[in-house]
Structure formats: C-alpha cells, structure tokens
Amino acid sequence: xxxxxxxxxxxxxxxxxxxxxxxxxxxxxxxxxxxxxxxxxxxxxxxxxxxxxxxxxxxxxxxxxxxxxxxxxxxxxxxxxxxxxxxxxxxxxxxxxxxxxxxxxxxxxxxxxxxxxxxxxxxxxxxxxxxxxxxxxxxxxxxxxxxxxxxxxxxxxxxxxxxxxxxxxxxxxxxxxxxxxxxxxxxxxxxxxxxxxxxxxxxxxxxxxxxxxxxxxxxxxxxxxxxxxxxxxxxxxxxxxxxxxxxxxxxxxxxxxxxxxxxxxxxxxxxxxxxxxxxxxxxxxxxxxxxxxxxxxxxxxxxxxxxxxxxxxxxxxxxxxxxxxxxxxxxxx
Amino acid sequence: xxxxxxxxxxxxxxxxxxxxxxxxxxxxxxxxxxxxxxxxxxxxxxxxxxxxxxxxxxxxxxxxxxxxxxxxxxxxxxxxxxxxxxxxxxxxxxxxxxxxxxxxxxxxxxxxxxxxxxxxxxxxxxxxxxxxxxxxxxxxxxxxxxxxxxxxxxxxxxxxxxxxxxxxxxxxxxxxxxxxxxxxxxxxxxxxxxxxxxxxxxxxxxxxxxxxxxxxxxxxxxxxxxxxxxxxxxxxxxxxxxxxxxxxxxxxxxxxxxxxxxxxxxxxxxxxxxxxxxxxxxxxxxxxxxxxxxxxxxxxxxxxxxxxxxxxxxxxxxxxxxxxxxxxxxxxxxxxx
Numbered sequence: 001x002x003x004x005x006x007x008x009x010x011x012x013x014x015x016x017x018x019x020x021x022x023x024x025x026x027x028x029x030x031x032x033x034x035x036x037x038x039x040x041x042x043x044x045x046x047x048x049x050x051x052x053x054x055x056x057x058x059x060x061x062x063x064x065x066x067x068x069x070x071x072x073x074x075x076x077x078x079x080x081x082x083x084x085x086x087x088x089x090x091x092x093x094x095x096x097x098x099x100x101x102x103x104x105x106x107x108x109x110x111x112x113x114x115x116x117x118x119x120x121x122x123x124x125x126x127x128x129x130x131x132x133x134x135x136x137x138x139x140x141x142x143x144x145x146x147x148x149x150x151x152x153x154x155x156x157x158x159x160x161x162x163x164x165x166x167x168x169x170x171x172x173x174x175x176x177x178x179x180x181x182x183x184x185x186x187x188x189x190x191x192x193x194x195x196x197x198x199x200x201x202x203x204x205x206x207x208x209x210x211x212x213x214x215x216x217x218x219x220x221x222x223x224x225x226x227x228x229x230x231x232x233x234x235x236x237x238x239x240x241x242x243x244x245x246x247x248x249x250x251x252x253x254x255x256x257x258x259x260x261x262x263x264x265x266x267x268x269x270x271x272x273x274x275x276x277x278x279x280x281x282x283x284x285x286x287x288x289x290x291x292x293x294x295x296x297x298x299x300x301x302x303x304x305x306x307x308x309x310x311x312x313x314x315x316x317x318x319x320x321x322x323x324x325x326x327x328x329x330x331x332x333x
Numbered sequence: 334x335x336x337x338x339x340x341x342x343x344x345x346x347x348x349x350x351x352x353x354x355x356x357x358x359x360x361x362x363x364x365x366x367x368x369x370x371x372x373x374x375x376x377x378x379x380x381x382x383x384x385x386x387x388x389x390x391x392x393x394x395x396x397x398x399x400x401x402x403x404x405x406x407x408x409x410x411x412x413x414x415x416x417x418x419x420x421x422x423x424x425x426x427x428x429x430x431x432x433x434x435x436x437x438x439x440x441x442x443x444x445x446x447x448x449x450x451x452x453x454x455x456x457x458x459x460x461x462x463x464x465x466x467x468x469x470x471x472x473x474x475x476x477x478x479x480x481x482x483x484x485x486x487x488x489x490x491x492x493x494x495x496x497x498x499x500x501x502x503x504x505x506x507x508x509x510x511x512x513x514x515x516x517x518x519x520x521x522x523x524x525x526x527x528x529x530x531x532x533x534x535x536x537x538x539x540x541x542x543x544x545x546x547x548x549x550x551x552x553x554x555x556x557x558x559x560x561x562x563x564x565x566x567x568x569x570x571x572x573x574x575x576x577x578x579x580x581x582x583x584x585x586x587x588x589x590x591x592x593x594x595x596x597x598x599x600x601x602x603x604x605x606x607x608x609x610x611x612x613x614x615x616x617x618x619x620x621x622x623x624x625x626x627x628x629x630x631x632x633x634x635x636x637x638x639x640x641x642x643x644x645x646x647x648x649x650x651x652x653x654x655x656x657x658x659x660x661x662x663x664x665x666x667x668x669x670x
Binding site: 056196198199200202204205223225226227229230249250263264267268269270271274276279280281282284 | 389390499500529530531532533534535537538555556557558559561562563581582585595596597599600601602603604605606607608611613614615617618
C-alpha cells in the first residue's frame, strides 16, 4: 500500500480519490435536518478495492452518491472530494459533470432501475458512448458489443431489452454501461444483494477480473462483510454517519480496533464455524436528525465504559489502521 | 429427538403451473406446456426440528412450502400432517388444520398492515379463526406471543404501528402473529434475508428457541451459512427435485452431490485469509419448462459423464456418507446396492 503523500506534496503523488471531512445533511422539509454523513475521510489508490460497510442508514450509500455528485436536491454537502487532487465537490455540478461516468462510475443494487426498459441494452451503451463522445455510429455499436462481451454477455444479446434478461445478466449490462467511458473508479452499491448465491459469485468474479484487467479502483458498498472479505483488500466500517474503523481487511478481521467491527463479523454466520453462536447486535443505530452525544455505538456496545460519554475520534492503531474507540487508548487498571 | 414421530411427511409431491397459450396459441393448437416447479419431492419434519430447504431462485423451494400450506394444488403426491393427508381436503376441512401450519414471509414491510397497531396485527389471526375466547383472554394470548418473540415487555410494543418498528422488530411481530394460533409447524420463507445483518441472528435465535420448545420449522433459504448454523437437517433442491439431504453438519462438511459442493464453494467466508476457490457454475438455473434429460443437473455439472444425459438418478445413501444422508447422483456408489 503506498504511503499517504506528505502535506504539500504535488498533485502527482495525490491519491486517485480523496475524501476529506465530508458532511451531508438532508433537509427534512421543515422537520429539521438529518446529518447523514458526519465527517468522512477516505482515500483510494489506483487499483485498490475498498469495502464500505455498515447497516442500513449508516451513510454508506449517501457517501457514494456524494462522490458521484448524485445527491438529491434536498441534500447539502460540505468538505472536499478530490479526484487526482482536484476538488469536484466545491465546484458543484459544473465541476462534477466532466468526471461523472468518465472517471467515476456507479452500479446500483437494482440493475432494473438503472436500465431504460424501452431501449435494448446495446442501444443504451451506444447512447452512453455517443453522449460522452467516445465513439459514434458503427464504431459505437462495435464498442458496445465488445463491452458486453467483456462482462460476459454474448454480443448477440445486445439486441435484448432489460426485461428479457435475468437478474445476473441485467447486473452485468449495468456494469458494462458503467464501464463505457473507461472510468478509473467504479462504485458498486450492493451489486449482488438481490441475486442468488451462484449469480453473486459470478458477479464477484467479474468485478475481480475487471479490477485486475483494467486496473480499476473499486468501492464496494455493502452490508455483507463476507463479500467484502472475498473481494476487497481494504475496508471502512461506517456507523451513524461516520467511519469508525478503516484499514486492511485482515487487520480489521483478526485484530479489530472497534467493537462494532468485531460484532458485525460475529453477526455473520460462517460455514467454517457452524457450531459457533451467531451474535445479534441488540438495539438500533441512533437517529441522525438530532445531535449524538458521546460514542454513537455506546448503547449497543458490549465493552462501553465511562470514557464513552465523549465522542471518540479516529486514531491510528498501526500503519494504515485507524479506529474511533476509547478502548484503544484505555490505560489498563 | 429421533423418538419423536414424524409430524409432517411430504411424499412424491408434484406441482406444475400451466402456461397459458393465449388466443393465438390455442387457435394454432400449440402444445400445452407447464412449469415443472416441483417434481417428486419427499421430505419429513418432526417436532422440535428445523429443516432448511435451500437452492437457487426457481428451484421449487417456495412452491414446496406453498403446497405444504395448501396455497397451491399439487398434481400428485401426498402431504401427511399429523397422520392426515391434506391433499384431498377441501377448504372447509382444511380450515381447522390451517391454524396448525402457519407461515412467516420474507418481507415484514409487506406482510404487516401499516394501519394495524401491533396489538391488532397479532390479534387478527385469533379473530379470523374465532379462537382465544373473551377479549381479555385474547389480550393475554397476544402478550404471551410477543414475549415469546422477545418483544418484552409487550406494553412497549402493543400500541406501536409497523412504521415505528425496526425491520427485526417487524419480523418478530409477524412471527408473533403466527405463534398466537399455537401452530405445530411454522413455514419460514427467507425470514431474515430482508433484515440487516446485525439483527438477523436475533430473529434466527428466536426461531431456534421456539424450535427447541417443540415447534417444527420448515425454513426456506438460499443462505447456506444460516442453514448450516440453525437447521438440524438440510435439503438441497435443484430444478424441482431434492438432490441431497441429511443432517445439516453432514451436508455442509461432507457434501456428496456436485451441485451441493458448488453451492458451498461459492459461499463467501468471513476471514479474508480464507478466500474460497469458488467452483462457479456458469449460467443460471435452467428453465423449469424444458427440463434436461437424464440427471437434470447434467448441463451445468462439472463432472457429468455420458450416462448422466440419459439416466435420472434417485436419492440414495452413498457409501461415503453416514446414515440419513442421501444424494441423487449416478457417480456416487450407493450404500444400498
């Protein structure tokens, strides 16, 4: 893993994508604001695969949408999103548009919603190519066929409508469309959640192959830690709008620095330990439309102590491994 | 547990859904076709046992469950519940038996009426079945059901609406609404797949507790890790057939059928060092309208031989498996021959 550039270093050594102190608020239409993302810091190197995990409502999809500049109009964001050193958040839609789909692309969970039901999948990819001036006419049709083949769809199926394809094939088409402009970063938001295990394995294999072949950097947004374990090398665990732990997956699994990460793993049943009890994390995440006092995980934590009344900050545990938990700085009694 | 008599016994169940030919199809006398959803499934369930029916979408697991609930009519086969065959029974005769076989569906957001408070949602089955006696007796039953799904104290939940509850709490309410009728069998169709990982185990532990108190549970799931952890027995379905069944630990640790082996190999593991070598089957479950000849798994099978295209294997105990563990594969030397 390359080390973070020193402050003031030139843009050459800047990470591919760097998110600094990202906040997102949703206006609740006169009923206050929901602070969905509360100061997220993340960086992504070329070719890296990062898993962004957490429960529903933890802010992982909102973070992904903010990176794509696709937040709804009721949302407001602050902080910086640097793509190769250039802030694409501050400049608004104008700054974002040249990069969306071109440098950063996204695949959503329900591929059906991402595809236009009245256009064939081939036509939709041709459209994407033409819209971004990548190719036109016969060249675009040829490129569209090649893209579909690269995701495992026989070119002959380019003339099919989305409803004529299975869930797995639709997800492959959505991936092909996301790759149309040869992006550097692919965000996959729960790409396999609605799919069967075997089709899930096919899609994960495809993503793995695409990352290797094209040097794509991947942000995999999911609640499924085992999927992240199989596909990613780094992981960021989100809870109540903030990152509570980030680092290499091996470190987070074997030496977790936050009880939430440990408990999330223990809540996923595993074929290797079928006699082991599966943990349930009692309670629910805090509401994000009111201020949070202390550690947001404290009410559900199995190791909370008196220091947890103060909200912990991300602290470094080892190189490239940070966690926001007072247990890590607790002086043994 | 082995001394327990079998409570539910399904034998040679066949369910097909006819495909409408349409006006043109009928006029041109196209052949009548049907979806062969379930083709000769046999299974049994005892009190205090959870049987997990696993397989991909379209393998017939949900149709099997619906037949057990008598929500679809089988073409042939029998479903014996407590010694009585349910298949020939009409609606009037089924009614008292329906109380005893209840169901919980996947999506607690859809299965609960948003206008009903928890109290009303759990009480409704009693009113429909005209059970539970007086109003105060019904109220006591509702509270008892909530306690059994660990929504306690019940006072905290009785007056809430579904939208005020988390997904896990809603699914517990749905389970309570099934339990209030004191069923003998609970069919749980993907009971946790819509829930957050953090709360899944809570709901599964509730089901496990009910099971150890004598409830028989038929769980439909595509998640082998969950089946392995919570079920006593697993039956793996492929294209309308059970291709392997046995004690959960045996099926997971000593799988016999190539399909089971492939399914197990693609289950992601928690430990990043434990990266699986997935044996990915290409394509998806074939069409249940045109069932392949011979062994129906042969077109996707990594070890199929010529014989597999012609011979349809039956479930039998392979020599490499322990008693009670069966698989349907021609390549497995059978202990019974």
